[in-house]
Each structure stands twice: as C-alpha cells, then as structure tokens.
Amino acid sequence: MLTKKKKQRPRQQKLSRVILEYLVLSVLVSLFTFLFLYTTSVSIGVTYVQQRGITITQTQELVFHVWLRSICAIASILIFTVLFLFMLGQRLSYLITIIKGIGSLQESRMDYTIPLTGNDELTQLAGSINYLAASERELNRREQELTREREAWIRSLSHDIRTPLTSMLSYSELMREKLLRENQGMTQEDMLAYIDLVYSKAQQIQELSSQLTQRGNGTWENIDDIRLLFEQLAGEWEEILEDRYSCTIDLTGCESFSGQADVYALRRITDNLASNVEKYADPDAPVQLSVRSSGREVRIVQVNGKRADPGSFPPPPSSKIGIGNIQRIARIYDGRADVSDESGSFRIEILLNIRPCS
Template sequence: MSNRNKTAGKPENKKLSNVILEYLFLSAAISLFTFFFLYSTSISLGDNYLAQKGFILTDMQQITFQVWARSICALASLLLFIVIFLSVLGQRLSYLITITRSVEQLHEKGMDYDIPLEGNDDLTRLAESINYLAAARRELWRQEKVFQEEREAWIRSLSHDIRTPLTSMLSYSEMLHSKDHLSRDEMEAYINLVYSKATQIRQLTEQLMDRDRGTWEKIDDIRFLAGQFADEWEELLEGRFTCVTDLAGMTDFSGMADVHALRRILDNLVSNVEKYADPSYEVELTLRNEDRRLILIQRNHIRTEGFGSVESSRIGLENVQKIAALYKGQADISDDGSIFEIRIILNIPECL
C-alpha cells in the first residue's frame, strides 16, 4: 500500500526493452539525418570547388566521386550511430551497476540505505522494489525490537512483583520461627497472610506464563475493599513502622475492579516503604474517593542512613503507574529529598 502511494502520480514505468528500442531508433534517426546532411553538403561543395577550378568530370568520374562521398558519409554516420547508441545505453548499464553496488551497501549497512532512483523504466522499478523491501525489513526489525523490549519490561515487572510477596512470606516465616509462643489468633493471622501471598505468587506466575491477563469482577462495596487493603497494608508493616491510615474520605459505591492488580499496587507500596522509609517517622496511607475516582496517597520520610547501599530500580513505581493506566488513571510521585509521596488515582468503571 505504501509503495503504491509513493509512486502515485508518476507516469507508468517503461519496459527496458522498449527503452533500448527507443535509443536504437533515436540513434538511427540522428545517423540517417547526419548521412544525408553530410552527403548533400559534400556533393554540393565538391561540385562548386571543381567548377571554380574549371574541372569537368566525366560520367564515370562523377559516379566514382559520389560513391566515395557516400562511403565516407556512411562511415561517419555509422560511427556516430555507435557512439550515440552506446552512450545512452551505457547510462542505463551504469545504473544497473549502481543498483548492484547499492545492494551490497544494503547488506553492509543492515538495510539502512536507499538506492537512488534514476530514469523511468524496469531498472527504476527494480530499484524502487528493493528500496521498498529494505524499508519493510527495517520496519520489521524495529517492531521486533519494540516487542522484545516490551516483553522484557513486562517480565521484569512481574518478576519484581513476584519477589515482593515472596519477601513478605519469608519475613512471616522468620517471625513465626523467632516466636516461642503464639496464640491461636496470631497463628491464624500469619497463616492467612502467608496463604494470601502464596495465592498472589501463583496468580503472578500464571501471568508470566501467559495463562492469565487479569480478571475484572463486580465489587459491591469499594469502601469495604479499600478498608481491607488498608488493614492488610498496616499488618504488613506493623512492628517495623508506625502506620497511620485514613479512610474518612471513602464513601460506599460499587464498580468493576481487578482485585489482583490492586494487590500488586499494595505490595509495591509496601515494598517501597520497607526499602526507603525512615522507621523513626510515621508512614501514612490515605484512601478516599471523588465520585468514581479512587485516590490512594502514601506518604513517608525518606531514610538517609544506609540509603546509599539500597539500589533503586524504580521498577515497583513503574509497575504502579502501568496498573493505574489500566484504570485510565495516573500515579504522580513527589520527592523533595526528605519526604516521599505517591498519589494514585484510579477510575473505577461502573458495574456491567
């Protein structure tokens, strides 16, 4: 389609054989004109010269003179025909050599080269076709590179999110191992948390194997779901940070949501606090809604001691931004060097 558009408006390419015949007829016409011009001129000049000198040629001498004149003019016209025909034909042969060398340039430069277009015949069409194929190959390579980069970024994203609940499971296991006595309520709470994180890891691995791309489901009470997430966020950080949650701005409403994606947001927020937050200050989580817009705000002081030893890849925050985009929302980050704040806005669709 693009190749047709590119050549639209141009005259139709001629066949190379027709072009050669045109060169042949043109060369022959010029040679014939030259022959008759030279012959008539030479006869006229010869007659005038002999008349001025007072020579009178016999019939035999006149015929001989004309034969010699015709032979010389014919030889000159033949040489002119050969020169003209080979000259114009050589231009197309030279262009064929240019195409051959350009194909070698395409191979050396990885298709990043265009053959110059000359004339309007089969050779020109050949050059256009090669340029089109080279452009198509470059576009294919570009799309493959983009696809590969997106695939690698997606795998890194899910791998990062898999490590987050796995780290939480290890932390819970260490806490269980370190405590000598556990009440039944504490045991059930830890088991539920471990089970929840194991289920989340399974869902993430299914996404990694292309078995699942997320499931949207009807949530009758978004406020209740937000409260559950706030409680889980606080449970994941308790004992290490002073957590403050605020749900005063939440009202009851229903909508469609991917709970698994929301849990990924929660885990990335928790992971960011564990890596970079200063435990000597409170960590704040605010949830509120404005009509159908669910707003999550996490705010914490940034840890300075030992911070340089923690490598920040920002994959978690990028994952949060991508998930927010699925909800046609956004995630804005504010960092003044001492206080970190992330504001997430999610547009909750109405129930189907």
C-alpha cells in the same frame, strides 16, 4: 458538485521498448547525420569545381560520390554506435547501481535506499528492493520493541513476585522467633492472622506466576463496594508494615460505589508501596496512606520519611521497577502515578479511574 481528480501515476515503460526507442533514435540521428554530411559535402564540392572551372568526367564524378558516401556512412555509423551505447549505458549503469545497492543493504542491515531513476522494469526492481528493505527495517524495529517490552514485563512481574515472597519470609521468620522465645507464647489469633497473610501472599504469587507463563491481561471482576475493597487492601498494607513502622490509614474521603477492578493488579500496587517503605523509609517517621474518591476517580496517596542515616545497612540502590509497575498499572485504569521525592520525605500519588460494572 466538483470532484477532485486523482493524480495518476505515469504509465510504466517496458525496458525492451526503451531500448528500442534508443535504437530508433540513434538510427534517425545517424541517418540525419549521413544526409546532412553528404548533401553538404556535395554542395561544397560542386561549388568548388564550378568556381575553379574544373571539368570532370562522369567516371570521376561517380568515384567522388562513392568516396563521399563511404566517408559519410562511416561517420554516421560512428555517431550511431556512440549515441546508442551512451543511452544504453545509462540503464546498464543503473543496473550496476542496483547491484551495488543490494551489496550495501547486506552490509548495513537494510539501512540503505537505492535511488529511483527512470520508469521501467529496472526502476520497478529498485523500488521493490527498497520496499523489502523498508519492511525488513520495520520488522527489526518491531521485534526489538517487542523484545524490550517483554523484558520489561518479565522484570516487572519478577519484582512483584519477590515482594509477596519477601513478606512471606519475613512473617515466617517472625512466627519462628515468637515460637522460640522463652516466656512468650503465641496466641491462636496471632497464628491464624499470620497463616492468613502467608496464604494470601501465596495466592498472589500463584496468580503472578500464571501471568508470567501465560502473559494474561488480568482478571477483571465486578466489585459491589470499591471502598470495602480498598479497606481490605489498606489492611493488608498495614499488616506488612505495622511491626516496624507507625502506620496511619485514612479512608474517610472514599465513598462506596460499584465498579470493575483487577484485584490482583490493585494488590500489586499496595505491595509495591509497602515494599518501597521497607527498603527506603525512615522507621522512626510515620507512614501515611490515604484513599479518597470523587465520582469514579480514586486517589491513593502514600507519604513516608526517607531514611537519612543508613548506618551499617544502607538501602539498596533503587531500580525504579516498583514505581514503574505502579505507573503501568495506573495507566491500565486510565490514570497516572506522580512521585515527589524531596529531601526528607517521599510522596507518591496514584490516580485510578474505576470502570462501571459490565
């Protein structure tokens, strides 16, 4: 069986060895230049003397050779100096490039990459600086992402805390008005119903406050009857709205089965649905809530009319936080929430997948 060989990276050279190679290469080139110039000049001189028939003494020949060697040596030294400084200057200029790159990284908050040239310690230094810059950019990106997530999470829980608090204030005011009205008493049954609702909302605020301080992941419980749970949640939804809206609940398509659920998260869904009705729904149009199930899939649908004439009390502009909270909770249940906002009606459909009991 053939195995694919891994591509090996070229072996890194040491900067001292690179400089030594430049030095040896410059010496070899200068020596070749000296020999080439000297032998060529001697050959040209001998040919010239022979063609002219000039006779020179041994002393003159010795002076000529000394003079010729000196000129060739000076030329070779110049070539050695220029060539060595040129090759060494390339690495020194790359060092200056690295220094300028560090300055650019400081100015542009690590949003810069130093070009990699060669294969020595300077190249390794530039690569290490690029790696640190990339790591810093990634850390900054993750920090900004976590900051945005934290802010969105705090806004989400703050919105959901205000929702049951608003219900508590509304029902407390309603109880106060009924108690102060002349010729209209308040039965003990009504009193207990209001107290139970206020107590339930206070528990919900306590749970949401705990999640806000601890950032917990919710409490998952084994529920014996999911239909019964949604009946209770739908009843709470109706209690919030029944005094001001004509509410209809349909659970005929929801079957009884067991599963895991975060009750407080589901209550946040129904509270956000009720809050959306209170803010934007037409009080003269009916509000419908239906819950159906198919296997472990639960589908919640709310339909209500939109307030056409705001009058002297226009609804506040929608921040979409409530809908966003519903969509986030639906994703926890591997589901989704789809919104249909037509001219005269508002419809939201929530799909949840209930986990089996553990």
